[in-house]
Each structure stands twice: as structure tokens, then as C-alpha cells.
Amino acid sequence: VFDPLITLTTDFGDGTPYVAAMKGVILSINPEARLIDLSHRLLPQDLTHAAFFVREALPFFPPQALHVIVVDPGVGTERALLYVEVGGTRLLAPDNGVWTLLAGDEPPVVRRLANAGLWRPTVSHTFHGRDILAPVAAQLSLGAKAESVGPITARWESLHLPTPTRTASGWHGEVVFVDNFGNLITNLRAADIPVHGATIQVADRAVPRRVRAYGEAAAGNLVALESSSGWLEIAVVNGNAAERLGLGRGATVGVAVEESQLPT
Amino acid sequence: VFDPLITLTTDFGDGTPYVAAMKGVILSINPEARLIDLSHRLLPQDLTHAAFFVREALPFFPPQALHVIVVDPGVGTERALLYVEVGGTRLLAPDNGVWTLLAGDEPPVVRRLANAGLWRPTVSHTFHGRDILAPVAAQLSLGAKAESVGPITARWESLHLPTPTRTASGWHGEVVFVDNFGNLITNLRAADIPVHGATIQVADRAVPRRVRAYGEAAAGNLVALESSSGWLEIAVVNGNAAERLGLGRGATVGVAVEESQLPT
């Protein structure tokens, strides 16, 4: 597949010329490339945030899109740069594990970028997004074959979000993402937690109510619900749970289920 | 009309995967869609801000554009989702009134989204922007007829900005928007206020000077002028009026006009 659709996801922020430079490099090679900004405000050098973002966003795209993801605290070291096909998604990223949460049952195809003929003639030590990933993306969008970027590799970094643990009465998990509304997204699957007969705590605060949608409780109520991606989410209706509770990523979440409701 | 031009306006912020998910859904249905970001930093769940933004921005677009506006504190409740044609503008939004300031003399055409065949197969309770509005926008951009989205309705929520009142000597209004430069945009039409012989106050501060352009007064001066959309605006030349005065949306604005200047 080749296609002009290239998405860009970085932690560069919006006031710096780095995003613009990548766009310029791509459009200089393929003026027909269609650039889609996903986010340039991932938390700086925060691979956990990037991995969460990638898992929640990329599966919605069509397979012909090519995703360039640059969160790169290791730039300039010996870490590799990768081309990956995983679960119907194609992406380019430093070898930092940001894509590994996408892996399902089928093994990914991973290539180590090695063909410097596709790169910018001069490669800096501090900006491989501009000097390697952007031109390789542009070449792929023009029809370069995946094989041309470099050889298949069987080694890559993996990154895992914290996983919940089973307890005698339920689960122990944690907050893995806070969104723009202050909603706390946890690593617990909402479908596992019965709607009746479960008590939910975040840090040492009880969450008094489980709802299906924010609007089922009055404004200001602390509620638990299923997030748009199926996770247990803790929210304040029309408010900001993170601010109100003073909590963020890493806050512990305890779920206790009445014995009769425990899955067997 | 159908056209690949789809604009996106949300309060999702830029660090979350929600905007990206909507883009992916649209491009999966219509890979030729041309996505234009208007803003993803509307104030969270602030319908007044959204309505102001919509009124100031959308009329500049060509009629073939389709605008998707997602500020949705009522997601998951019984509030409807709407397709609207109003004053040459076509848009999709929750039924929260954000578009009603666009209504002029001609009555709008409003449809309630009801054809679930155009939606994502599974609809969450917390993200109708992704599960309903995005796929409907994509289908319309592919040529689906407006009639196909759902039946015409004669009921919708309306939203009003505060309106100014006449006083014995002039008007009493308020600040309805603060821009990125700290300029205070009011709800008073600048053309109504004579350039000479009017005194202007914001909160309890006199605004000593009326100018046509910022540059007519020296840096640091507090001035009143006509905003780029015709509103009375209060600004500090090359400075930030909101910070300097410690004022924001809702601050009262009083205008007193010399008797000889009062409109009859």
C-alpha cells in the first residue's frame, strides 16, 4: 500500500519550529502528502502517555494511513528507528515501545530503518524525526516499498502500562491517563466490574455512584462510568475530577465486589 | 451539496486521543475527506464560549464546508444530536444551542440524527462525537443526502449571549470573550457608540481613549476600539487588558453618551 495520508504525533509543543520542519521535509519530498495532526502536546518525553495515546487513537484510522510518532528521549543514542505493521496499523517511530500496546495475536512486522538513501543527506544527532522519520514517511507515501526501509528485526523495546491485580474481593488498579476534562481513566475494564454490588475507591476516596453517562447524575457528583474505550473512568459530572480530588496518573483504584457478583 | 471539506471544533484539548479518534473514524469512511481543525481548545464544556466562537468563525467558510462542533456536557443523556442548515452554514452538533446565534431572518433547517445505519456499529455513552457525529459527517461528505440523517424537527435548544440594556444615558453591557492577547470583547456594537462624546467604563475603570486601531495610541494605553467583527473591544496597546485590569468574561461595561450624541 502507498497513500498520501500521513499522521503526525509528537511531544514538540506548538510554539517551536520542530513540527513545521517535519512538515516541510515531508512536503518537499511529496508535495501531495496529506498531513493530519494527531497531537503535538503529548507530555514531553513521556513514553507512557505516548503509548496510551497510540493505543486509544490509531486503531480508528484506515490501514492505508502511515503514522509518524516522535517521542524520543533516546535520540542520538544507539536506539534504532522502526517501521512497524501491527494489527492493521502502519507506523514509524523510535524503538521505544510506544506501539507495543497495539500488538494483538498476530505478530507484528518490524523493520529497522537502515537505508540511509531514503534519509536527509545530513542527519543531526538531536532530531531524527526531521532527518530520518519524515523523509522515510514521505518516500513510503510516494510508493517506496516497505522492504526498502531496512531489514526485518525480531528485537524491539516493549512498553507496558501497569496492569491491575486481583485481590480477595476484586481488583487493584490505577489511573493511567487524565484527560482535558480532568476525567481519570484507569487500567480496569469497566465490563469486568458489575454495575450493582461493587464499591469503588480512588486513593482513599469512595466513588459513591456508578452511571452509564455523565448526565445521569447531577453536576458536581463524583461518579464512575465506562469510558469511551471501555475503561473504568472516574469523573465529576460537568467538573474536573483530577482537580477536585487532587489526583493524577498513578493514583490507586480499588474495586471490591460483593461475593455473589464476583466472576467465577 | 456534498464536498470533502469537514471542519472540526471541540473542547477536547490537544493531548488527548479524542480528536485523533474522530479523525480516524472520518478518514476510515471517506479517505478523501479534507479535515480542517478550527479549534480543540474551546473552554471545557463552556457552551457560551462555543457559541461565540461559532458565530465569529463559521460565517467566513464557504457553504459546501460541513462543520462538526463537539462541546457536549450532556453526552449520554436524552439530548438529541442535530444536523443544521442555518444562514448558508451546514453543521453537526449536539442539541445544545451552540449554533443558534447564527440564525438570521431565514428559519434554519434542523434534523434530528436518527438513522443509526450511518453511525458506528457500537455507540458509547460518553463519546457521540466519535460514534455518531464523525461517521455522519463522513457519510455526508461522500454524498449521503441530508434527508437520510433523520427527520426534520421544529424543537431545539437555543443559547443566547447576554444582551446589552439601554440606560438613561447610553448602554450597559458586558465582556463576552477574552482573546489570546487579553483583549476584552463586549456585547456592544461599536457602530452604535459615537467616537466623540461617549465615556466608556469597564467594571469601575474609565477607558480614557477611543481609537480605530491599536497603533493609534502608545504602548501601554488602555483604549476602546471596534473589534474585527464590529464589537466594542477594550484593549491595552501591545499589552494584555485582561491581566492588567484583572477582568474577564462577565465584567460590566457602561457607556454614557452626551445628550447631543444620543441616537434618536
Added chain:
Amino acid sequence: VFDPLITLTTDFGDGTPYVAAMKGVILSINPEARLIDLSHRLLPQDLTHAAFFVREALPFFPPQALHVIVVDPGVGTERALLYVEVGGTRLLAPDNGVWTLLAGDEPPVVRRLANAGLWRPTVSHTFHGRDILAPVAAQLSLGAKAESVGPITARWESLHLPTPTRTASGWHGEVVFVDNFGNLITNLRAADIPVHGATIQVADRAVPRRVRAYGEAAAGNLVALESSSGWLEIAVVNGNAAERLGLGRGATVGVAVEESQLPT
């Protein structure tokens, strides 16, 4: 050359309708225009930031792109608006010098926008980006000739970043930009400073180590290195130098070179 590629760079921020209005104006004139956002978060009315951004970003774009750059503290005064061809880059901007760092050996071609037939019918005193620059950009993207925008002028504002000075033992420079990671970009060319035998100070702090890439030192180390554009950069590995040192733009940078290493 005419081409649908138009980039937008402003200091408008993302929550205001001003960027959207410019996009609407362009697409109303040329619905096929391809809009590329470079940044809308330049520091408000900060021409130095804008000039740095322009110099670092625009040279990466292909020559057919047309760049619209709106940082315009003088809007509404007699300052001109310009069309510029400089070093293979085409741009539209107020006459405020933001493009002059792009000038190389070849003289730029500069035109003063004067043909109001290309503008919006009504031009406000506070938003020439929307009323003049956007429609002129759209007309050029449709094939209007550069000659049609207005006459060639030999006068324009120039803007200079502070230049370093030679001292008895090396150079005295300063920080000219702080990026999203807190890296301090200076006005000293890294290639001029020998890797061994040079001592580097920022404000009164010694920078103990010179590296090629962030990853060559352990996390938390204060290092100097060559930025992705060739400047001497001061960084904290996987950290934020600006926050850690409490320094920003304008901080002094001293370089002392051992006599044997001084260029002759």
C-alpha cells in the same frame, strides 16, 4: 508558480476564532487550497520569537508553498503588508521584519500589497490577516501573478537577533529561544566551538559537559550540544534546563577556549 499549498503561522492562540476566520476566507476563495498549520502559539506580539521560528522552519518547505505569517502588533497603523520572495521561500506578512533572517546573498524581491481588488471588500482596522493576507494568499494559490499584488518596494523593516561578540578568550552570546523541552538555544554556532578545550557558562553556571546527543550523558546532567539547526544548545538530559536553571531568553552565554584551540 501557483500551488494550493498555504501554511499559516500566527500568535492567535487556539481558543479564539481568528485562525478559523482566516481559514474560512481562504477556502471561500479557493476551496482547493491545502492549509498547513505551522503554529498558532507564537508568543503574542513577539517579533523575535516569530523571526526565530520563521528562520528555523520555512527553509524546509518546497518553494511552491506560500507562507502566511501574522504577528502584527502594528495592525491598523501605516505599516505596510508585504509579499516576499527570499532564498527560495515565498511569504506574506506585515512589514515587521519577521522574514529578514532568511535573507542570504541574493537580494529578496519585496512587494507592497496595494491591489485592494484582491482583498476582502471591507477591511477592518484590527485584523489584516483575515481581510488582506488571507485573500491575497488564496488569490495567489489560484494563479494570480505576484505582480498583481502590488509594486516592488526597496524599503522594509529589518529584524535582527542579538549577535554574539568575540572576547579575548572566545565568545559572548545569549539564549535566543527556549523550546518545549526547556532546551536553551543560543546564538552561537556550535561548529565554531571546539569540542575539547572550551569551557561554557550560562549566566553564572558552568556547563560541565559537551556531548553530541542527549543520550551520551546520564539523565539529569547539564550538557552543551549542537542543536538540530547547528546552534550551541544547553540542555538537561531528559529534563528541563530552563526550569532547572531558572533561565530563559536573554540569558548570557560565555565561551572560553584554550589558546591552542582558538581559530586563527
